[in-house]
Amino acid sequence: MTSIDSRTFKNQVYEQFARITKALANAHRLELIDLLAQREFSVEELAKEAELSIANTSQHLQVLRSASLLEQRRDGRHIYYRLADENVFRVWQAMRELGEARLAEIERIKNDFMRDKDSLRPLSAGELLKRLQDRDVIVLDVRPEAEYQVGHISGAQSVPLARLETQLRELPQDKEVIAYCRGPYCVLALEAVQKLRAFGFRARRLADGLPDWQLAGLPIEQDEGVNI
Amino acid sequence: MTSIDSRTFKNQVYEQFARITKALANAHRLELIDLLAQREFSVEELAKEAELSIANTSQHLQVLRSASLLEQRRDGRHIYYRLADENVFRVWQAMRELGEARLAEIERIKNDFMRDKDSLRPLSAGELLKRLQDRDVIVLDVRPEAEYQVGHISGAQSVPLARLETQLRELPQDKEVIAYCRGPYCVLALEAVQKLRAFGFRARRLADGLPDWQLAGLPIEQDEGVNI
DNA sequence: CATATATTCAATAGAATAATTGAGTATATG
DNA sequence: CATATACTCAATTATTCTATTGAATATATG
Known part of the structure; x- marks a missing residue:
């Protein structure tokens, strides 16, 4: 032995x-x-x-x-x-941070893609949390509804990108609209922001996606009867 | 464009x-x-x-x-x-945690190797910090001295494994001795603990290594004139 | 300035990986 | 119970990765 x-x-x-x-x-x-x-x-x-x-x-x-x-x-x-x-x-998140910190290519690819799409700086989770507490913003979860049901930012409403235009009339014009989606390499929130701006809304996106929000321990809700 | x-x-x-x-x-x-x-x-x-x-x-x-x-x-x-x-x-640390959580093989390999080598549970960083504040323990950095010089736990003394036996007489017998090294897959602290116990000391090792301690923001020191 | 040292480079062979194709398996449906 | 669906498996080919070997390069030393 x-x-x-x-x-x-x-x-x-x-x-x-x-x-x-x-x-x-x-x-x-x-x-x-x-x-x-x-x-x-x-x-x-x-x-x-x-x-x-x-x-x-x-x-x-x-x-x-x-x-x-x-x-x-x-x-x-x-x-x-x-x-x-x-x-x-967590590993993927750490990897993302490493890549963003060290690989200049990633920055370049993002800039290439975002050019003209997203002139305004995205919100950090902390900023959104504060603005939510001030009841200062409308938050839209623009992912497919199945993902919203499993878990979403507390107070966010589900507006999958495909339904965005038809639901525009239900949104108040006086508040800034914050859209979020899956994560920093998901394009849904970006497209939502473009559309919202085209219709005259003040709109920005959340920098990260729901999983980051959730892992940070920030408030989430899920639809009833959904097992994670 | x-x-x-x-x-x-x-x-x-x-x-x-x-x-x-x-x-x-x-x-x-x-x-x-x-x-x-x-x-x-x-x-x-x-x-x-x-x-x-x-x-x-x-x-x-x-x-x-x-x-x-x-x-x-x-x-x-x-x-x-x-x-x-x-x-x-950070990525490597997240990977380590994932592996320890998910790969049963890792647990088995560690048990195989540690068998009879380390009957006592290693200390967590939090436990060591408390015992340091109580001035209740002696802490030994058993890595090669060059690594100690670049950074070590505040209050630890450098006792590279090769010098351990000759420095034993300088250690007080009444306190528990805590040895630490590079990390959880480094064998230096384990060997130090075995030797210390063979000479009648109460000895345990810190579960993680210096880099984990440092990244956790716990107190470290470095020798003067060393550029990191 | 010849020689030793520390490291990199280039070429190679064997092993592992990735995508495709077509066959095989498990479950549901009419 | 035959058929469709969702997925896995096996075989193949092209590509990439790994370790070794010996040559090449850069720096220090006598």
Whole structure:
């Protein structure tokens, strides 16, 4: 029963952590994780959102699952995947911060895309929280309704992008409208802000998405009868 | 000057983040990062610590550097590498927590190795802080002295493992001795505790290493004239 | 200025990864 | 119970990654 030596120990430990980093080492899998931070999705839904083939999506999901980053459940013909642990999102969040801090390319890509789309600085979570307490703003969750139901910023109303124009008349003109969506690389809030401004509203977007808000411990609500 | 579409935008962004995750997707590179969390090291030193060939170490370092995770400086014939950003360690820390939470293998490997080596529960940082304030313990930094000089827990004394036996007589017998080292997968504190107990001291180790202590904002000191 | 040292570079071979295709499996539906 | 749906599996090909080897480069030293 002789114990392993310290080099073997280190090799084994770092090899285990590398299982996780290898599972994360792919752009599509990062996008899948970013989606799964919203709610569980079926393979089909994920394939559609990430614009991948079903078989390819399935294989990527299995890579993530075999590194223990995802769990699945079957419901009829569908198999739903979800993040196995809050720490999965924490790692992605830390990675995002590292990338934003160190990779100038990311800044450039964002600027390229946002050019002319979003002249105003997005709000931080802290700023939004304060303005919510002052009852100074209207907050719109512009993600698909299923994601709103699983959890949303307290006081936000669900206005999926597709329904935005028809619901415009219900919004008060005197308050600034803040739109938020999935996260900093989700384009829904950006598009909502553009539309709102085109119709004469003062509108800005929240810098981060719901998962960041939630992890920061800020107030959220969920629709009744929804199991997370 | 037409802006890119949102799919291209997402692909580009996630591809950038994948540059980072790909750089991290290797056990040896994770070990190098864990070492570089202590201080800057030359290629030669890193190769020796991680038990890799020089050429292989150099190539791994360049992979990390091209993902902007490391920076280097030349001093004479030596090239010293360091973490480019505190966020690099934060990512590794988040990864460690995820692995400890999700990979049962890690628990098993640690138990295998620690068996008979460390019967007592290690201290958390919070516990050590309290006991330090009560002046209730002696704290030993058992890392190589160069790492102590760059930064150490306030009040800790430098007792590199190799010098431990000769310095034993200087330690008071009436207080518990707490040893700490580089991190949870560093074996130095474990070995120190074993030795101390063999000589009749009450001894335990700190669960995490200096970088975790430092990042938590807990009190550290550094030797004069040392530039970090 | 020749030599030693520390590191990088280039070439190579073997291993692992990614996307596609088509077949296979489990569940639901008429 | 045959058929459709949702997903997984297996095989293939192209690509990328890893470690090794030996040569090349930059700096220090006698």
